[in-house]
Amino acid sequence: MLSSFISHVEFLTIADYPGPIARCRFSVAAYCDDMFPLAGFDFPEHLNAAVAKRRAEYLAGRYLARQALAKLGCHDFTLRRGGDRAPLWPQGIAGAISHNVDTALCAVHHENGVGGVGIDVETQMPAKRAEELWSGIVSVQEHEWLRQQPQAFEQLLTLVFSAKESLFKALYPQVRCYFDFLDARFTQLDMRQQTFELELLKTLTPQCHAGRRFTGHFLLQGDNVTTLIHC
Numbered sequence: 001m002l003s004s005f006i007s008h009v010e011f012l013t014i015a016d017y018p019g020p021i022a023r024c025r026f027s028v029a030a031y032c033d034d035m036f037p038l039a040g041f042d043f044p045e046h047l048n049a050a051v052a053k054r055r056a057e058y059l060a061g062r063y064l065a066r067q068a069l070a071k072l073g074c075h076d077f078t079l080r081r082g083g084d085r086a087p088l089w090p091q092g093i094a095g096a097i098s099h100n101v102d103t104a105l106c107a108v109h110h111e112n113g114v115g116g117v118g119i120d121v122e123t124q125m126p127a128k129r130a131e132e133l134w135s136g137i138v139s140v141q142e143h144e145w146l147r148q149q150p151q152a153f154e155q156l157l158t159l160v161f162s163a164k165e166s167l168f169k170a171l172y173p174q175v176r177c178y179f180d181f182l183d184a185r186f187t188q189l190d191m192r193q194q195t196f197e198l199e200l201l202k203t204l205t206p207q208c209h210a211g212r213r214f215t216g217h218f219l220l221q222g223d224n225v226t227t228l229i230h231c
């Protein structure tokens with residue numbers, strides 16, 4: 001039964017984001033390939049060599065994308081994947097997908113020239129992992145600043161990691177090039193408003209230039225750190 005695999009489908013409100021944000025839980029243990037037709041999708045060839053976790057998270061994201069796009073009047077849409085692995089959204093719609101071990105998210109909105117969206121969910125990394133990984137995620141200056149904050153370093157590092165991945169997903173459809181975690185800098189955190197700010201350090205296009213700042217929103221729920229950037 002599909003409900004043993006996908007459950008707790010809900011729509012979130014995050015600040016003034018102008019479209020639906022769908023979230024669900026999914027269970028890799030309950031996944032089997034029959035879930036694709038049960039959910040109304042053909043099994044995509046590119047997943048033939050993938051492990052069950054990858055198949056499960058891909059389907060959970062597609063399932064949510066279909067639900068979210070229906071709210072925008074785009075019914076029964078099958079979201080395909082581009083050669084660069086970025087999703088191929090319907091004309092005039094911007095969107096993003098994320099999944100961690102058991103949660104999937106999808107945000108979509110009518111683009112109307114207002115730009116893209118990035119969404120990301122991460123499981124909070126353990127302290128030891130944060131010690132091993134921080135230099136690939138933040139600069140020495142950002143690291144020092146994070147250490148001075150009252151929150152646990154591993155929680156903040158997970159938040160910055162997620163924020164930067166959201167920025168990448170939001171900008172990629174416009175800039176069409178890879179940029180690194182150290183090409184953006186975390187400049188502000190407001191725990192009360194649940195907002196943050198990132199500054200781009202590298203010029204990617206005339207519009208996405210070094211110095212441009214992006215405000216994002218975050219949610220901390222249990223072990224899950226969720227971020228969203230709409231720009």
Ligand SMILES: CC(C)(COP(=O)(O)OP(=O)(O)OC[C@H]1O[C@@H](n2cnc3c(N)ncnc32)[C@H](O)[C@@H]1OP(=O)(O)O)[C@@H](O)C(=O)NCCC(=O)NCCS
Binds near residue numbers: 057087097100121181
């Ligand atoms: C692409 C990337 C951001 C995905 O993040 P992740 O934490 O690994 O995985 P998530 O579950 O959150 O997101 C995966 C989804 O991102 C989407 N995605 C993949 N490539 C993408 C791209 N180029 N642009 C936008 N979205 C993309 C897909 O929908 C994918 O899910 P799907 O394959 O099931 O459809 C990440 O793998 C990556 O390459 N990061 C390096 C670049 C970066 O983040 N730089 C920071 C700049 S400040």
